[in-house]
Amino acid sequence: MTTSFLPRIAPPESAPDVRVSFEFFPPKTDELNAQLWDCITALEPLAPDFVSVTYGAGGSTRDRTHDIVARIASHTGLTPAAHLTCVGATREEVDEVARGYWDAGVRHIVALRGDPPDGVSEYAPHPGGYAYAADLVAGLRKIADFEIFVAAYPEGHPAARSLDDDIDNLKRKLDAGATTAISQFFFDVDHFRRFMDRVAAAGITAPVIPGILPVMSFATVQRFASVCGTAIPAWMPRLFDGLDESVETRKMIAAALAFEQCRALQDDGHTRFHFYTLNRPDLTRAICHILGLRTAPAA
Known part of the structure; x- marks a missing residue:
């Protein structure tokens, strides 16, 4: 007797096409700048x-x-x-930057409140500036017809008074003219599911793209998570225990973890994923390949 077995890593036969987006950060040195453009070049063929x-x-x-x-x-x-x-600039200065983007052919903006400068523990609106992200979104809408993304926090923004208050703030940003939300990274899919239940209950119908952070370094992820309030599941440290010097093994486990997270979200009907690349393409490219994406033919 034979049994047909389809491994979970195999792409779903009838799943909708996966769509992805990537996040990069500005480098501080010439060497890191070269790394950024190597990353962009490596991921561009994934369209x-x-x-x-x-x-x-x-x-x-x-x-x-x-x-x-x-x-x-x-x-x-x-x-x-x-x-x-919104941080560190007047409305006029922010508006000037936005107009510069439009003149440069940039039509998409991720509008954020922003973090306070280094050494400052709490956010305070700039005098004469946009106070919060919803105000920034409304201002951008007056400048040009941008496609505006805003942030969503599955486990709540660290400064939010409550999860309900955080959802209310997301709704204010979307009502001000944003079209799509991108979530902070998370590792427990159930947190995201409960968040989406709250989003639906609030009457929010705009798309929310799950944010995925491949684990390049577990120590780095722990540091990021402590800042943004993302929970590290109890089982997760054990996956990376003893792998500080085993780069290739760590990469394989990280790719498997991120893929399982994406597959669970696919089971819930999500087809769009936003990857925080940390300017390193390898893991993101591998995860996208497993999800069924293939590079476009070279021009």
């Missing part, structure tokens, strides 16, 4: 919906972000989405 470029804390990388986004728009076939925050 993502868009790629986003972050701001540093307090808007510290504004000029570098603008230069990278403008170069992506003019020298690649990718659709760039520039991060824009």
